[in-house]
Amino acid sequence: xxxxxxxxxxxxxxxxxxxxxxxxxxxDWAMISDQVMGGVSEVNFYELxxxxxxxxxxxxxxxxxxxxxxxxxxxxxxxxxxxYKGLRIKVRGTKDKYYIWIRTPASRFPWDRYLVSFEPEAxxxxxxxxxxxxxxxNFYMKKNMNVNRIKTIAxxxxxxxxxxxxxxxxxxxxx
Numbered sequence: 757x758x759x760x761x762x763x764x765x766x767x768x769x770x771x772x773x774x775x776x777x778x779x780x781x782x783x784d785w786a787m788i789s790d791q792v793m794g795g796v797s798e799v800n801f802y803e804l805x806x807x808x809x810x811x812x813x814x815x816x817x818x819x820x821x822x823x824x825x826x827x828x829x830x831x832x833x834x835x836x837x838x839x840y841k842g843l844r845i846k847v848r849g850t851k852d853k854y855y856i857w858i859r860t861p862a863s864r865f866p867w868d869r870y871l872v873s874f875e876p877e878a879x880x881x882x883x884x885x886x887x888x889x890x891x892x893x894n895f896y897m898k899k900n901m902n903v904n905r906i907k908t909i910a911x912x913x914x915x916x917x918x919x920x921x922x923x924x925x926x927x928x929x930x931x
Contacts, residue, residue: 773840774928775831775909778803778810783831783927788910789816795824804923811925818913818920827920828857828912831927838904840929842886849876849922857910858890860902869893869910870901876922884930 776783787801799816816827843856854876857869870890874883887903909927913920 771931772844772928773835773837774926775833775835776812776924776927778812778925784834785812786830786832787814787828788830789827790819790822790824793824795819795822795826797824797827799827799829801829809925811923813921813923814911814913815919815921816913818916818918820915820917825916826912826914828910828914829924830908830910832908833906836904837906837929839931840887840903841931842884842889842929843909844882844884844926844928844930845924846880846882846926847874847876847922847924848878848880850918850920851875851878852913852918852920853915854920854922855910855912855914856885856890857908857912858901858906859908859910860905861907862892862898862902863907865894867893868897870897880923880925882926 774781787799789797789799797819801814804813814829853873855871855873857871859869872890890901
């Protein structure tokens with residue numbers, strides 16, 4: 757019986773790698789808005805607990821005034837991501853389009869990233885996004901992202917004037 761439990765335990769760990777589960781594995785998060793380039797968007801990123809469940813909330817006012825239009829929460833990746841096929845996230849939020857921005861060494865300038873959009877439900881849902889769905893942001897970047905060298909992952913509200921609210925309860929790589 758012990759051997760079966762150990763095999764199950766090790767099997768589970770090889771198929772996913774938590775980036776942040778708000779429990780024993782915590783990410784190195786930062787929040788950024790377009791104010792770094794003269795924009796006026798306002799961002800907040802903090803931890804909440806509801807009915808015993810912890811989650812992060814990215815919220816703010818996204819404004820396209822002054823050539824702006826984004827808020828984001830960014831987590832630094834320090835682990836080896838070799839062999840993983842995508843991201844699994846547990847989210848809920850306003851019925852708006854949000855983005856995941858991934859930076860690799862191919863992201864030479866601040867505006868370079870690999871990106872994908874998603875629309876969260878009002879209730880919690882788990883979304884799996886294969887790395888193959890991510891598109892490069894500029895023509896001079898490599899077409900396919902080097903998934904072995906992920907430096908940061910950002911959750912972003914971008915591109916239009918709106919009040920953003922995105923809750924994030926889990927983020928992990930999956931195989």
